[in-house]
Amino acid sequence: MQARRLSFIGAGNMPRSIISGLVKGGYDPKLITASNPSRPKLDALEKDFGIVTTQSNHEACDKGDVVILSVKPQIMADTCKDLIEHCDIQGKLMVSIAAGITTGRLMEMLGDYAKVVRTMPNTPSSLSLGMTGLYAPESVDLEDRDFIAFVLNHVGKTLWVDTDEQINTVIAAAGSSPAYLFLFAQAMQDEAMAMGMSKDDARLLVQQALLGSAEMICHNPELELSELRAQVTSKGGTTHEAICTFQDNQLESIVSKAMQAAVRRAGEMANDF
Numbered sequence: 001m002q003a004r005r006l007s008f009i010g011a012g013n014m015p016r017s018i019i020s021g022l023v024k025g026g027y028d029p030k031l032i033t034a035s036n037p038s039r040p041k042l043d044a045l046e047k048d049f050g051i052v053t054t055q056s057n058h059e060a061c062d063k064g065d066v067v068i069l070s071v072k073p074q075i076m077a078d079t080c081k082d083l084i085e086h087c088d089i090q091g092k093l094m095v096s097i098a099a100g101i102t103t104g105r106l107m108e109m110l111g112d113y114a115k116v117v118r119t120m121p122n123t124p125s126s127l128s129l130g131m132t133g134l135y136a137p138e139s140v141d142l143e144d145r146d147f148i149a150f151v152l153n154h155v156g157k158t159l160w161v162d163t164d165e166q167i168n169t170v171i172a173a174a175g176s177s178p179a180y181l182f183l184f185a186q187a188m189q190d191e192a193m194a195m196g197m198s199k200d201d202a203r204l205l206v207q208q209a210l211l212g213s214a215e216m217i218c219h220n221p222e223l224e225l226s227e228l229r230a231q232v233t234s235k236g237g238t239t240h241e242a243i244c245t246f247q248d249n250q251l252e253s254i255v256s257k258a259m260q261a262a263v264r265r266a267g268e269m270a271n272d273f
């Protein structure tokens with residue numbers, strides 16, 4: 001695949017995670033530019049990954065063949081307006097990583113520009129363990145689709161979805177979900193500490209259990225998740241008691257409500273911004 005120049009507009013947590021994974025995955029840092037209003041995040045990106053940085057969104061946009069719009073959804077409209085007023089975006093592939101901005105809305109923000117891809121990555125991209133959902137309208141050709149998937153495959157796995165709405169499911173299941181798992185891990189760490197464990201020891205127990213469990217899911221695709229759980233759950237044993245406690249307290253219903261809340265918020269954001 002022929003390399004192209006990538007420009008990130010906005011240099012916060014998510015683009016940093018992607019840039020980190022890209023450079024670790026062998027993407028030439030000299031082909032990557034990031035812009036941000038303030039310097040500190042740019043300085044860190046330059047120092048850590050050797051990419052090109054600028055405080056000018058216009059300069060970054062002009063430099064990129066692929067422009068990755070990485071600002072908060074709230075300022076996406078103003079950012080796009082400013083870009084189309086000052087830069088020639090014709091021919092560029094414009095990619096959004098923002099939650100809640102539909103492809104239709106993005107096209108509109110870019111002056112009815114149709115070469116757009118909506119993506120939803122997650123922060124494990126920094127370790128090349130990311131999960132990114134992608135959606136593109138028919139106006140985006142196969143070459144561009146393949147290229148953006150090639151880029152994001154540097155930072156983990158990718159999944160094309162068939163409809164714009166399905167990106168909201170990607171948000172609930174993969175974009176936001178690292179935070180759910182960190183919350184779960186934190187609650188377990190806190191309880192292990194309450195039981196007398198040191199903070200470091202509690203973290204080790206929890207992180208290794210999560211890592212091992214994730215690996216077991218990945219390495220046993222033929223086993224349902226319920227079967228993996230059953231393998232841990234001895235009859236009359238400790239796990240059974242813990243699982244019953246989760247289920248008596250409606251864990252599944254809580255997860256369902258939380259994911260629906262994320263999807264609902266994405267829908268609201270599409271209307272608000």
Ligand SMILES: NC(=O)C1=CN([C@@H]2O[C@H](COP(=O)(O)OP(=O)(O)OC[C@H]3O[C@@H](n4cnc5c(N)ncnc54)[C@H](OP(=O)(O)O)[C@@H]3O)[C@@H](O)[C@H]2O)C=CC1
Pocket residue numbers: 009010011012013014015035036037038039041057070071072073075079097098099120121122123175176
């Ligand atoms: N964090 C995550 O896990 C995920 C985030 N996303 C999406 O990624 C996008 C970015 O989120 P995230 O990186 O977490 O946000 P952050 O809050 O970490 O970063 C936002 C960045 O935007 C910069 N910024 C502010 N105004 C402008 C502007 N006018 N032009 C260019 N940059 C600007 C800020 O600069 P300064 O510091 O100088 O104010 C800051 O560096 C969002 O749209 C979000 O929905 C998608 C998937 C996962």
Ligand SMILES: O=C(O)[C@@H]1CCC=N1
Pocket residue numbers: 099171175176
């Ligand atoms: O919380 C958010 O809105 C963003 C999108 C997915 C993860 N973080």
